[in-house]
Amino acid sequence: MKVAVIGSGGREHALAWKLAQSKTVEKLYAIPGSAAMAEIAECIDIPVSDLEKIAVYCCGEGIDMLVVGPEVPLTEGLADICQAKGLAVFGPNKAAAQMEGSKAFAKDIMKKYHVPTAAYATFTDGEAAKKYIHEQGAPIVVKADGLAAGKGVVVAQTEEEAVEAVNAMMEDHIFGASGGRIVVEECMVGEEASLLAFVDGKTIVPMISAQDHKRIFDNDEGPNTGGMGAYAPAPVMTPELVKEVEEKILRPVVDGLAQEGIVYQGCLYAGLMITADGPKVVEFNCRFGDPETQAVLPLLDGDLAEIMYACTQGTLTKDMVAWKDASACCVIMASAGYPASSHKGDVISGLDALDDTAMVFHSGTAKKDGQYVTNGGRVLGVTAVAPTLKESIDEAYRHVAAIHFDGQQVRSDIGAKGLKHLQ
Structure with a gap:
């Protein structure tokens, strides 16, 4: 089959490297890929943010399966767009990708279905979050609800540090819309x-x-x-x-x-x-x-x-x-x-x-x-x-x-x- 790997980083290079060894893969594409990935796949210069263009290209090329590396196109619905065109996609649809795209959504699912995780509270109001921090004490963890490229989590050792994190996320908007809602949770040890x-x-x-x-x-x-x-x-x-x-x-x-x-x-x-x-x-x-x-x-x-x-x-x-x-x-x-x-x-x-x-x-x-x-x-x-x-x-x-x-x-x-x- 024809397989396209979406992304251009080390993870996607590893995915392409392993897929290239598969006896079922006759042709491998990388969108957009990288110079290194070009050694094992045909690189197609479409940005991972252009979901519709990726879907149209893959349909036109007769690609049998997309393997999506990064989280952003998944949380934005790349799988949904491609599946609607009859393409097989390894990667969750937009609703399922909320497990990463929204920390509050993931915590609420865990709470509802009794999955062990840190005690938490969700806030859209900064003052309420700070009040909760002072009630709970430190160390405490402050997380931006949305995607923040792996940088949206602060493990605060003091209440002051936690309050600073709330201000940075909710008032200074250092993560844009991702910090409009935050999750404050207990600091787990282990x-x-x-x-x-x-x-x-x-x-x-x-x-x-x-x-x-x-x-x-x-x-x-x-x-x-x-x-x-x-x-x-x-x-x-x-x-x-x-x-x-x-x-x-x-x-x-x-x-x-x-x-x-x-x-x-x-x-x-x-x-x-x-x-x-x-x-x-x-x-x-x-x-x-x-x-x-x-x-x-x-x-x-x-x-x-x-x-x-x-x-x-x-x-x-x-x-x-x-x-x-x-x-x-x-x-x-x-x-x-x-x-x-x-x-x-x-x-x-x-x-x-x-x-x-x-x-x-x-x-x-x-x-x-x-x-x-x-x-x-x-x-x-x-x-x-x-x-x-x-x-x-x-x-x-x-x-x-x-x-x-x-x-x-x-x-x-x-x-x-x-x-x-x-x-």
Whole structure:
């Protein structure tokens, strides 16, 4: 079949890389794609924001399935537009994508269907939110309701910090309309992990667990980023915990949405806090995570295109999905100034010298005079697969050491938490 991947980042590069290995894919497109994705797919220069143009192009080209990477086109209804034209879409429709597009919607679904999550309250009035903060005390979490490119969450250590966050979101409008409504919730204590799942509307097949590293510096210090690296599977997520998350979190959400008249098809991503009381939901995403995808997909021992198409048709079965008995580590190389800004145009050297065991997914690069240069905040995701977590970490950093660009930022402790669990 003909498959089009929507997006241009490291997650989409990883999706395209895995789909290109599928025996069922005869032709692969990337919309808009990137210079790196052009090595495995035909790139079509349509912005991800032009939903109608994407749908019309895919119809005209006879594309059998769209795989949507980023959340924004999903929350804006790309799946609905394409499905109305008879196209299969791996990714939830607009109603289902509210699980990421509106934190208040997701919290209300969790409350209604008894899914474990932090206690919360929703506000459209800043003064009422501040009063609630003073009643609850700190630490406390303030979240913009809508999409904010992963930056709409403030974990406030003091009441003053929480009030500042409310003012920034509701009065200064730093996230635009996304901060017109906010969610204030209790600060959960524990270790974070991610569990992604393939969902066909009824059947849920969890992927292997992963752990992302959000802060820019080692030891989880400094400002939050889109993610500085990930590894899979995460030892904190024991088989028993994965089963518990499937039964007490994923299943009630998918079934609950169905009761609301909403069919969820695609990837459902549960961001979890493993607390003393068991796993609780931090957030849901309506798509693959970045950089978790770059660590999870290399371990998939199955035909990704077949699995995804089954999700679009409501024919997913557990036996379609198998995992390699191995570990993967993805280390992000970010540009100077990230996450506050990004430096563009720096020449990237060393890519040609890497051996075949390296998987390098391009998050923010461009080609200039035949050379790759930096073109974003997160530049590369360098992934290695090995029999053990320790070996996959060592291999990933061995590859990172061979790559260079001016001002590069790399955390040196990706996977360290996982190694502690194993000890």
